[in-house]
Amino acid sequence: MLTLHCPYCGTDADETDLHAGGQAHLKRYGPGSSDDQFEDYMFMRENPKGVHFERWRHVYGCGKWFLAARCTATLEVFGTYPAQTTEPPPDLRAKISAKRPGWTWGDFA
Amino acid sequence: MKRYSAFAIAKEAFRQHTGWTRAWANPAPRAKYDVIIVGAGGHGLATAYYLGKNFGITNVAILEKGWLGGGNTGRNTTIIRSNYLQDPSAAIYEKSRSLYETMSQDLNYNVMFSPRGVIMLAQTQHEIRGYKRTAHANALQGVKTEWIGPEKVKELCPIMNIDGPRYPVLGGLWQARGGTARHDAVAWGYARACSDMGMHVIQQCEVTAIRRDGGRVVGVDTTKGAIDCDKLGLVVAGHSGVMAQMAGFRLPIESVALQALVSEPIKPCMDVVVMANTVHGYMSQSDKGEMVIGGGTDGYNNYTQRGSFHHIEETVRALIETFPMIARLKMLRQWGGIVDVTGDRSPILSKTPVDGVFVNCGWGTGGFKAIPGSGWAMAELMAKGASPLTDEFSMFRFREGKFIDESVAAGVAH
Secondary structure, X not given: OOEEEOOOOOOEEEHHHOEEEEEXXXXXXXXXXXXXXXXXXXXXXXOXXXXXXXXXXXXXXXXOEEEEXXXXXXXXXXXXXXXXXXXXXXXXXXXXXXXXXXXXXOOEO | OOOOOHHHHXXXXXXXXXXXXXXXXXXXXXXXXXXXXXXXXXXXXXXXXXXXXXXXXXXXXXXXXXXXXXXXHHOOOOEEOOOOOOHHHHHHHHHHHHHHHOHHHHHOXXXXXXXXXXXXXXXXXXXXXXXXXXXXXXXXXXXXXXXXXXXXXXXXXXXXXXXXXXXXXXXXXXXXXXXXXXXXXXXXXXXXXXXXXXXXXXOOOOEEEEEEEOOEEEEEEEOOEEEEXXXXXXXXXXXXXXXXXXXXXXXXXXXXXXXXXXXXXXXXOOOOEEEEOOOOEEEEEOOOXXXXXXXXXXXXXXXOOOOOHHHHHHHHHHHXXXXXXXXXXXXXXXXXXXXXXXXXXXXXXXXXXXXXXXXXXXXOOOOHHHHHHHHHHHHHHHHHOOOOOOHHHOOOHHHHOOOOOOOOOOOOOX
C-alpha cells in the first residue's frame, strides 16, 4: 500500500486515508489568455513514466491538501511538501536528481 | 496460411499432427514500410488487419515492445457490449459488437465469442432513470437493449440476491447480444491474418524515438534499429503519453492501473455478464468455471501493472451482498493493466499535430469490447484521412468543448 507523509500532521498516512487529486503545479491562466493556454490548463496533463508531481488530500486525517513527488514506474515516493507553493522545493529536486539524473517534468528539472 | 477446419484436424490426426505450420511469422524488420503501427495489442493488430482487408495496404509493420497481446488485451474481463448513451459511442461500439459476431469466420480463428447477454444492474433511483434513458437512446440508435424489472433479473441470473439490505436490485439494462470472447484469441487471430497478408508482426521491438522532418513523420528508432515509414499509428493504450512525448505533442490523458481477478473454478452457475456500477464490481463465469471479477481503478498515475490491494477487497465485498454464494470462494489470481483515461472517458481516434502520425488511445477501462470497431475506424482514418466513425473522437474536441461525455451518462462502469 502506498504510504505518504502528511507534511501538516507529520504522520505517515496509508493510501486508504488519502485521496488522489491529480497533477500538481497546474498553471492557471486569467482573462485574455488564449484558447491554447486554456486547453492546456483544463485538459492537458503530464503523464510521465517516471518522476511525477501530484496533489493529495489527507481525507481521513487533517483534511488538507499537500503535494507529493513520486515515480510512476516504481511507485517510489521521493517526498511530500505543503501545497502553498508554485514549485517543488530545491532540496526535494536535488534528492530526485540524485536518484533520477536528468529528470524533467513540465517546466521543472 | 493453413486453414483451420474440422477436416484439417481430421487430416492431421492421421499424421501425428506434424503438418501444422506457425500461426504467424517472426520476421526481422525491413528498412521501410508504408505504415507502422506501434503496439501489437488487439487495437493495433485490428487496425493493421483492416488496413489490409478494406484498403489493400499490406506493406505494414506492427511493432510490439513486449509480446503479442501481452498488455491490456490479455488483462481484461473480456466483456463485449454496446449499450452507450451518446450517438458517436453507440456507433463505434455497436460496429465493434457486430464485427465480433462474425470474427471467428472472418479470421478463420475461433475467438469463442459468446453472446450470453449483459445486465447492468440498477441499484439506485438515479440508475433507474439513467438506464431507462440509455434504453430509449439505444432504441433510436438501433442498438438492441431493453429495461427489465427485478424479477426478470432474478430469472436471468438466479444466483443473485435481489433483496440486498443496502443496494437492492431495482431492475437493469439488458443487452441480450452482448457477451464475452476469448481475449488472447482475438490478438492471435488478428496476428495470424495480418501475417498471412504479408504484414510484419515484430515483437520485442520497442520504439525509442519518433523521427520527424519539417512537421512530418519519417520513421522511428527502435531497439531493433531505425525503420522508416510514411504513416505512423500509435496504438499503445497506457503508454500513449510516453509515445506522444516522443512525437512532440501532449494528450489529455492520464494512465492509471485497473485491476481484475478470478476465483477458483466452480460448476456453471451464471450464464450472463452482470455489471453493478453503484457498488463498482462486475462478474461473469469463464468457460473454465472461474468467476471473472473486475474492479475499480486507482486514483493516481501508475505504470506498474499492479494495483492497490485494498481495491480488491472493496470490489469483492461489494459483490458479496449481491452474490452471497461467492462469499466462501477462494480467489485464484489478480492482475492489473495500465489504462489510458481521458477527461470525458471517451476514446481518441485522431490525426495529431504531426503530419502522418495518427493516434488511437483513451479507451480507458473498456477497450476490449471495441477492438474490431476501433481497428475498422482507425484503418479508414489512416487510409483516407477521415472516417465517419472517428470524426467525433478527435483529440482536438476538448478545446472545442465537444465532449462525448460518457462519464456522467451512467452508461459505463467507470
